[in-house]
Amino acid sequence: MKVAGYNLGCKVNKYELDSVLEEFKKNDYEIVDFGDIADVYIVNTCAVTQLAERKSRQMINRAKSKNYGAIFVAAGCYTQKEGESITDVDIVIGTNNKDKIYKMVEEYIKNREKILLVESISTEKIYDDMKLSSTQDATRAYVKIQDGCKNYCTYCIIPYLRGAVRSRKLVEVLEEVEMLAKKGYKEIVLAGIEVASFGEDLGDIKLIQVLEETSKVRGVERIRLSSMYPTVVDEEFVSSIKNLNNICNHFHLSLQSGCNATLKRMNRRYTTEQYRQGIKLLKKNILDVAITTDIIVGFPGETEEEFEATYNFVKEMKFSKIHVFKYSKRKGTKAEILENQIDENIKNNRSSKMIKLGESLEQEFLKNYIGRELDVLFEGKIKSKDNRYPGHSMNYLKVVVESAENIKNEIKTVKIEKVEKDYLVGSLYER
Helix, strand or coil, rough: EEEEECCCCCHHHHHHHHHHHHHHHHHCECCCCCCCCCCCCEEEEECCCCHHHHHHHHHHHHHHCCCCCCCCEEEHHHHHHHHHHCCCCEEEECCCCHHHHHHHHCCCCCCCCCCCCCCCCCCCCCCCCCEEEEECCCCEEEEEEECCCCCCCCCCCCHHHHHCCCCCCHHHHHCCCCCCHHHCCEEEEHHHHHHHHHHCCCCCHHHHHHHHHHCCCCCCCCEEEECCCCHHHCCCCCHHHHCCEECCCEEECCCCCCCCCHHHHCCCCCCCCCHHHHHHHHHHHCCCCCEEEEEEECCCCCCHHHHHHHHHHHHCCCCEEEEECCCCCCCCCCCHHHCCCCHHHHHHHHHHHHHHHHHHHHHHHHHHHCCCEEEEEEECCCCCCCCCEEECCCCCCEEEEEEECCCCCEEEEEEEEEEEECCEEEEEECC
């Protein structure tokens, strides 16, 4: 039997799908590409934007066009939101119970009766028992340490689909990290829906303790954090991590707006002054730190002055990269009914302007590294018949070199020679 999976959305979703596929592999299924003919297709859906929902539907339809007689499974945030209204797949599973997908497929094979397993998530307090011992990525492994979100930003549907904060036990995190390190993964990405809130439901542990303990695991050369709520960056956090040599000097701190009035309407629980202070702490204490962020343009009520405030704040912060999103109305959120919804043409103009600023800031950041040396963890060749290898530095800059030898999953020092498009080009350098 062959199984194919397709993931949409965040790093947590990626981890969960990898864990699901691993269970199938353990039970003698062959994992094939999503574009191939398979007996089972699994689409791990997303609902963070209307576009994500549309793509989720498209991927379900694409699978059906490959092999209409296969078993079709839809899981994740979109299915949690839509539930029983999804009628054209065989198995529908919400954001919980993904660890049961293999068993549900086996049950469906026996009974050939549609399975709907979408439960209320609002009162869920137990962390789903999902594990991962390998991933299709040869160099970087994601480890899920947390689920759920308590922030309830007015534009966001995810807290309603993922439930309350639920943290994984530290001993389980460390066991998984140790196993992945033994299998040769040099970089571990600690992921969560709101990873900065790790431990709030446990009472006696914080995110920093996870970082301190995972940094001790033998074989782990890099620990990277997924996107974080910016208030996690305070004096205690920065003073604790600055001496941990394998913590990557790259932090994705979602800003969303650089205007306090807009932040308040978004229910983002910080001000631009607080965000600025966090950035200053990181830049003062961590060498070559790269800060990436997300920006929403066209949020309800965003005036031209508010947009300009965000534009100028982004420019001031000198991010290494920004991801720009046009506000997307989500049914069931508070922002859906806010007055002064922004015209789509205005959103498009603001998005274009912000994207151009982001590209300019990225180029400025990259140019700082011409003539310098960077340690790079390399991935596979760009093309099978090519000698170019891409990789990433500790601060998540993409670097490409030519090498006659296979340097996949190796960390090499690179002398940076130039910027090309949105990445750096250099030569392998022996000290």
